[in-house]
Amino acid sequence: MDWIDWGDAPTWLGAVFAAAAAGAAVWTLKSQRDQIDEQRRFIAEQSMNLGLERQALLAAAQERHEAQARKIRLYPQAPTYVQVVNDSDDPIYDVHCEARGMPALHAVELAPSEGVGAGILADLVQGASRPYVHRLGVGREAWFHVVTNERGAVHIRFTDAAGNKWVCDDAGGLHEAGA
Known part of the structure; x- marks a missing residue:
């Protein structure tokens, strides 16, 4: 057991856990960015769909408005x-x-x-x-x-x-x- 300096072992262990925590934080941030990007795409798609539905509803309302005339x-x-x-x-x-x-x-x-x-x-x-x-x-x-x-x-x-x-x-x- 001469080859381990037990005075530095807790420092090394802390450094390994800190690196693991930093890696987990980076992975979490990337995952959250991916989720946010996916939500933005979904919201953009929904906005486009709502715009098309609004146009269709307005066209239908205009058609009903003019139908008798x-x-x-x-x-x-x-x-x-x-x-x-x-x-x-x-x-x-x-x-x-x-x-x-x-x-x-x-x-x-x-x-x-x-x-x-x-x-x-x-x-x-x-x-x-x-x-x-x-x-x-x-x-x-x-x-x-x-x-x-x-x-x-x-x-x-x-x-x-x-x-x-x-x-x-x-x-x-x-x-x-x-x-």
């Missing part, structure tokens, strides 16, 4: 008539038609089965109705007598069941009034 059809007929058809599931209100900036002269609401006969057109020409339709029911149509129904010159304004105001033109354009 997109089912309103505008058809120029004959030289001075415009037909508006409500193919939506709810009535629309305050339907006004304009041609070249001039309001319709007269309007009448019909069920499609009633058809547009000479009597209806005569009523429109003679003014047996008002110049707008207050409520256009589901599956019903309105006929407007206008000064012209020249392509690109006709548009309608109406309010949907949710109270949103819309403008629709004869080229299929649709936008919110005032937007």
Whole structure:
């Protein structure tokens, strides 16, 4: 036992344990950094997923917002008539038609089965109705007598069941009034 200096053995033993503790601390720090990096990647991926879900929800909300308005059809007929058809599931209100900036002269609401006969057109020409339709029911149509129904010159304004105001033109354009 002459080869061991017992006075230095506790120092050596302390140094070995200190080195082991330092190695364990380095290993723990690396492990924590790896976990933090993995969490950052996960959070970035989740943020991206949430962004995509938000975009999808906003698109769906906009589609629901426009759904009824997109089912309103505008058809120029004959030289001075415009037909508006409500193919939506709810009535629309305050339907006004304009041609070249001039309001319709007269309007009448019909069920499609009633058809547009000479009597209806005569009523429109003679003014047996008002110049707008207050409520256009589901599956019903309105006929407007206008000064012209020249392509690109006709548009309608109406309010949907949710109270949103819309403008629709004869080229299929649709936008919110005032937007």
